[in-house]
Amino acid sequence: MAKIGFIGMGNMGKAILQGALKEFPKTDFVFCAKTEATKLRVHEKTGIDYADSNAECANRCKYLILAIKPQFYEEVLNAVRYMLTPDHVIISLAPGRTIDQLKLNLGNDKRIVRVMPNTPAMIGEGMTGISCRKEEFTDEELDVLTRIFSSCGKAEYIEERLMDAVVCASGSSPAFVYMFIEALADGAVRCGMPRKQAYIFAAQAVKGAASMVLETGEHPGVLKDQVCSPAGTTIAGVAALEETGFRNAVLKGCEAVYKKCIEI
Structure with missing residues (x-):
């Protein structure tokens, strides 16, 4: 019997699968996707067996990852409900769906x-928040969960009440970062830099700054201060960003994400 099953092979399902394949043998997996074309494409690329239906996929695994869009949740849950047992570990990627609701x-x-x-x-640089009632799981099961999601980046266990905050901090925020990179590149282009180079410089600056936070353990404010020389170029830019509400705009974006999670 396959240990790990996936229902859904969109971008996120494929990303988690690609990471998990570094930790577990191919024979530990089974998946199901919405179309036959997707099933064949993933099978040809990975060599992993696929199930003919969502119910069969659930029946053939212990760890079931529901990597599906919110609008398909009820349909999939109805299909697998009678195949699930107390031995299954059911892993939901849906924002706003609480453990009690499920x-x-x-x-x-x-x-x-x-x-x-x-x-x-x-690309193996993800950030994943994991929430569960640990007393319901064995140490081995918790270790498997950690291995699955650490295989595609970093993973942290977090209280369920903070899961909507995870969506703000890392789930939705890559879109904000891409917007920032695009804006930085636009600024460089405005100053005469070719656009292709501008994206490289801006993206590497963001990547390097993020690595500094993670690897040094310093407060971001301290690292920011280290770049700001007295009466220099950086502090002038920081002041201009503050005048136009840079931090407040980010806070408002996070607030909008959080409210949407609550609505869902």
């Missing part, structure tokens, strides 16, 4: 894990 839908004896990855998982 238990209400699937049965109170079902063991649910909420996970919020992000798109950089596609």
